[in-house]
Amino acid sequence: xxxxxxxxxxxxxxxxxxxxxxxxxxxxxxxxxxxxxxxxxxxxxxxxxxxxxxxxxxxxxxxxxxxxxxxxxxxxxxxxxxxxxxxxxxxxxxxxxxxxxxxxxxxxxxxxxxxxxxxxxxxxxxxxxxxxxxxxxxxxxxxxxxxxxxxxxxxxxxxxxxxxxxxxxxxxxxxxxxxxxxxxxxxxxxxxxxxxxxxxxxxxxxxxxxxxxxxxxxxxxxxxxxxxxxxxxxxxxxxxxxxxxxxxxxxxxxxxxxxxxxxxxxxxxxxxxxxxxxxxxxxxxxx
Amino acid sequence: xxxxxxxxxxxxxxxxxxxxxxxxxxxxxxxxxxxxxxxxxxxxxxxxxxxxxxxxxxxxxxxxxxxxxxxxxxxxxxxxxxxxxxxxxxxxxxxxxxxxxxxxxxxxxxxxxxxxxxxxxxxxxxxxxxxxxxxxxxxxxxxxxxxxxxxxxxxxxxxxxxxxxxxxxxxxxxxxxxxxxxxxxxxxxxxxxxxxxxxxxxxxxxxxxxxxxxxxxxxxxxxxxxxxxxxxxxxxxxxxxxxxxxxxxxxxxxxxxxxxxxxxxxxxxxxxxxxxxxxxxxxxxxxxxxxxxxxxxxxxxxxxxxxxxxxxxxxxxxxxxxxxxx
Numbered sequence: 019x020x021x022x023x024x025x026x027x028x029x030x031x032x033x034x035x036x037x038x039x040x041x042x043x044x045x046x047x048x049x050x051x052x053x054x055x056x057x058x059x060x061x062x063x064x065x066x067x068x069x070x071x072x073x074x075x076x077x078x079x080x081x082x083x084x085x086x087x088x089x090x091x092x093x094x095x096x097x098x099x100x101x102x103x104x105x106x107x108x109x110x111x112x113x114x115x116x117x118x119x120x121x122x123x124x125x126x127x128x129x130x131x132x133x134x135x136x137x138x139x140x141x142x143x144x145x146x147x148x149x150x151x152x153x154x155x156x157x158x159x160x161x162x163x164x165x166x167x168x169x170x171x172x173x174x175x176x177x178x179x180x181x182x183x184x185x186x187x188x189x190x191x192x193x194x195x196x197x198x199x200x201x202x203x204x205x206x207x208x209x210x211x212x213x214x215x216x217x218x219x220x221x222x223x224x225x226x227x228x229x230x231x232x233x234x235x236x237x238x239x240x241x242x243x244x245x246x247x248x249x250x251x252x253x254x255x256x257x258x259x260x261x262x263x264x265x266x267x268x269x270x271x272x273x274x275x276x277x278x279x280x281x282x283x284x285x286x287x288x289x290x291x292x293x294x295x296x297x298x299x300x301x302x303x304x305x
Numbered sequence: 306x307x308x309x310x311x312x313x314x315x316x317x318x319x320x321x322x323x324x325x326x327x328x329x330x331x332x333x334x335x336x337x338x339x340x341x342x343x344x345x346x347x348x349x350x351x352x353x354x355x356x357x358x359x360x361x362x363x364x365x366x367x368x369x370x371x372x373x374x375x376x377x378x379x380x381x382x383x384x385x386x387x388x389x390x391x392x393x394x395x396x397x398x399x400x401x402x403x404x405x406x407x408x409x410x411x412x413x414x415x416x417x418x419x420x421x422x423x424x425x426x427x428x429x430x431x432x433x434x435x436x437x438x439x440x441x442x443x444x445x446x447x448x449x450x451x452x453x454x455x456x457x458x459x460x461x462x463x464x465x466x467x468x469x470x471x472x473x474x475x476x477x478x479x480x481x482x483x484x485x486x487x488x489x490x491x492x493x494x495x496x497x498x499x500x501x502x503x504x505x506x507x508x509x510x511x512x513x514x515x516x517x518x519x520x521x522x523x524x525x526x527x528x529x530x531x532x533x534x535x536x537x538x539x540x541x542x543x544x545x546x547x548x549x550x551x552x553x554x555x556x557x558x559x560x561x562x563x564x565x566x567x568x569x570x571x572x573x574x575x576x577x578x579x580x581x582x583x584x585x586x587x588x589x590x591x592x593x594x595x596x597x598x599x600x601x602x603x604x605x606x607x608x609x610x611x612x613x614x615x616x617x618x619x620x621x622x623x624x625x626x627x628x629x630x631x
Contacts, residue, residue, distance in 0.1 A: 068622055075624070243615075244624020268621065 029059040029205070031066055031229065032212035034073030035222015041065045046230070048205060051116030059205050062230035064238040067197065070226035071242055074168045074195040077223030082165050082193035090140030092219045093191060097133040099218040104130070106210055107179060114178045114204035128282060129180040136187035139290065143192055147291065151298070158301040163294040165193035166272055167246030170239035172232055174252045178204035180281045182211065185251045188289035190224055197226045197245070199236060201252060205229040233258055240265035247272035247293050315559040320524055327478040334477060334520060340512035340548055349543035352587055353580040362579075366614050367405050369578040369606075370397060372596045374432055374567065376411040376604050377631075378439075378535065386631075387416045391423035393629055398611050400627075401618070407607065408596040409462060413438070414455045421459040432462035432501070436487060439505075439534035441466040445483060452490045455498075462499040463491050466534060467518065469508045477521060484525035501529035501567055506545045507537040515545055519552035529565035535602060540570025543580060550588040563592065569602025575613045578606060604631065 029048075030037040039045075042063035048056045081089070100107065104126060112122035144162055151159040169189045174181030178201050189196045200208035212227045228235060232253060240248055240262040248266050250273065253259045259275070266273050274292045323333035357365055375394045377386060391410055398404040409430040410420050417433045424431060433455035437443035443451070452463055465487050471479045484502055491498040502522035506515050522530050530549055533540040546568045553564040566589075568581060578601060585593050593599050608628040615623035 071622065071624075238622065241621035242624070243622060243627055265621070 027057065029057055029209045029229070031060050031062055031070075032209075032216065032225070032227040033066065033070045033223075034076070034226065035216060037212075037216070038066075038069075040230070041069070048203065050113045056113055056206060059209070059229050062199075062228040062235050064235065066228055066230075067235050067238045067242070070197040070228060071168060071170075071239070071244055073223040073226050074197050075244055077221055078165075078168060078195045080221055081190070081195055081224045084193070086141035086144070089191065089193065090137050093137035093140060093187065094134065095218045096214060096220060097130050097137060099214045100130045100133060100211070103210060103214060107207055110206040110210060111179050114201075114206055115176070125177070125180050129183040132180065132183050132285070133187050135285075136191050136290075139287075140191050143290065143294075147287070147294065148296075153300075156303045158303060159298065160301070161296050161298045163192065164297050166293045166295055167194060168244060169194045169196045169293050170236075170242070170245045170248040171196055171198045172236050172239075172248070172250055172252040173198055173200050173208065174279075174281065175201045175203070175232075175254055176279065177201075177281045179207040179211070181251070182208055184281045184285060185249055185289065186211075186225065188285070189249070189293050190220075192290055192294055194247075194293050195224045195226075197228065197239060199232060199239070199252070200227055200229045202230070202232055236262055237265055240271070241268060243269045245269075245271060247274070249274045249289075249292070251276050315555070317560055320559065324478075324481060324524060327476070330477045330481060330521075331475065334517040337513075337516055337520060340516055342512055342544075345512060345544045345547050349547045349584065352583050353543060355579075355583045357579045357583070363614075363617055365579055365582050366575065366610050366617070368594060369575070369582065369601065370610050370614075371405040371408060372599055373407040373601050373603055373607055373610075374409045374411040374569070375407045375607060376535070376569070376602055378411070378413060378434060382413060382416060384416070384419050387412055387419045388423055389629070389631065391420055391429070393607070393631065394429045395424065395427045397607060398614070398628070401614075404611070404614065408600055411462075411464065411602065414451060414458075417455050417458040417460045430461035431459060432464055433458075433460040434464045434466075434503075434534075436465040436483075438464070438466050438503075439536040441468050442470070445486065448483070449486060449490050452487050453493065456491060456493065456496045460498055462501060462529075463487070464501045464503055464531060466503045466505060467522065469505055472514075472518060472521070473509070477517075481521055481525045484522060484527065488526040499528040499565075500526065501531045501565070502527040503531045503534055503569075504549075505534055505537060506532050506541075506549075507539045512544065512548050515548050516552055519549050520556075523552065523556050523564055527564070529567050529600070531567040531569055531602065533568075533570040533602075535570030538571075541568035541572055541602075543584060546581060547584055547588060550585060550593075553593070554589045557589075563598055565598045565600070566593070567600040567602055572601055572603050573605045574609050575606075578610065 040060040040062050044061040045058045046061045048059050107126045108122045111125050148162045153159045215225050394407040394410045406429050409432045411432040412420050414433050420431045435452040435455050436448040488500050491500050504518040519530050556564045611628050612623045
């Protein structure tokens with residue numbers, strides 16, 4: 019029997035629920051930790067970033083108005099589909115991060131568990147982060163958390179799946195939409211995650227995934243006037259980070275600086291809280 | 306500039322003869338060469354692939370802004386809405402005084418007075434839609450009264466609709482005389498309102514009809530021919546605009562007079578606007594690249610142009626928070 023031809027996959031961007039090639043037509047080679055060729059991936063340009071922000075803005079209204087319960091269900095479904103792709107994730111994480119099969123498996127399990135953990139928070143955030151405030155007058159006074167808007171995320175460079183999930187899930191659980199710039203040299207698990215998102219009821223545009231050079235694309239996201247916050251978790255270069263923070267100041271974006279490399283630790287609510295606004299309402303006590 | 310040669314040999318004498326009777330008019334309009342549908346669509350598609358960048362793009366954006374008839378034609382239009390629209394027409398971007406004014410504000414008849422008052426002597430013109438817009442289903446007397454009302458209130462431009470029913474059933478002279486009558490009202494009592502004739506190409510079914518209706522309107526005295534009301538889909542398309550621009554070009558060849566053109570409806574992005582400008586440049590030439598002879602009937606287009614302009618002047622992408630909500 020003749021040897022079967024290999025079915026090679028073209029890794030593309032994930033924008034507005036579709037998988038387009040880069041507008042620029044460019045691609046780059048992705049290698050494993052030993053330098054062996056893994057795949058070609060789309061190399062995003064500033065115009066892809068622009069399109070992604072437009073898609074994220076368009077999706078914001080629907081996602082933020084969905085009930086918290088519904089968002090939780092959808093995110094839990096993502097974890098279910100991830101579980102179904104477990105073997106694929108393990109292979110990709112092992113190749114991307116140079117891990118043994120066992121450690122890769124542990125990383126994938128931690129990532130899925132992390133997603134489930136965040137999914138559970140969808141309908142619990144307002145109770146925990148909101149409050150009824152004491153005031154000296156005939157009013158009820160409430161503070162309720164609301165999503166910030168469109169959040170750009172520079173995903174961690176080293177931890178290709180667990181790190182990605184740990185920065186992505188806390189952004190969307192509260193109703194934000196996002197443009198994620200995946201790990202530059204380890205993007206394969208992110209591609210697979212985008213396929214998971216596309217097939218698990220997450221509305222198109224809620225998560226948009228770009229792959230490419232952080233130094234090229236991130237400044238356009240940081241300076242974009244229609245992006246409301248930016249997470250610099252994977253902006254490893256200090257000079258670039260400073261540049262991004264300065265650009266982000268133009269429309270007073272919320273900026274989250276990188277603070278950890280240990281993605282296995284209990285994340286707490288800090289990342290969720292970073293991308294929330296607080297709305298306080300005075301309500302007269304009835305007459 | 307590449308320019309496909311005019312297939313027409315028409316002179317002023319032929320035009321005068323054509324309007325002597327219904328039969329003569331029909332003979333003339335049906336004697337116009339047929340439109341090559343495939344060719345027109347292919348040419349429009351080919352011209353829409355041009356890439357306009359940097360300084361050319363900046364020029365085109367400002368030109369497009371200055372060509373906009375900023376339009377609101379909703380049943381729920383209020384005086385307040387017209388006021389904000391007029392403010393936007395005079396100063397499209399509050400943060401940037403270098404943005405040109407739009408050409409006109411286009412409103413329903415009863416809001417002309419309000420618009421006139423807001424715009425004052427700013428140079429932005431007031432256009433009114435009349436003749437029982439958008440359907441045109443009313444008696445001639447009502448249509449003329451409608452137009453007179455707009456002109457008396459101070460409309461600089463009148464956008465009338467043709468009677469598509471009469472046109473499609475072949476009563477060309479009736480349509481012709483109606484346009485003439487409206488034109489007369491535009492010039493009553495020393496007024497000098499420009500007449501734009503809306504063909505509503507979405508209801509004309511074929512490009513041949515679009516060409517005939519264009520000639521009919523031009524011969525009846527239109528100052529502008531306009532594609533659509535914006536209430537019918539499809540509204541303006543590139544091939545339809547191409548056919549009408551060719552009519553404008555042939556009209557100038559035949560009579561020596563220029564004819565304005567206004568695509569309206571469905572043009573909402575800068576990219577679309579650029580395609581139309583390319584089409585104008587390549588079909589009728591640079592003489593038409595001015596608000597005097599080419600207009601866009603649009604509302605949301607302006608915001609997109611402003612976003613692109615902000616991107617070009619600041620170097621960063623802008624967002625809908627930085628233009629007005631309308």
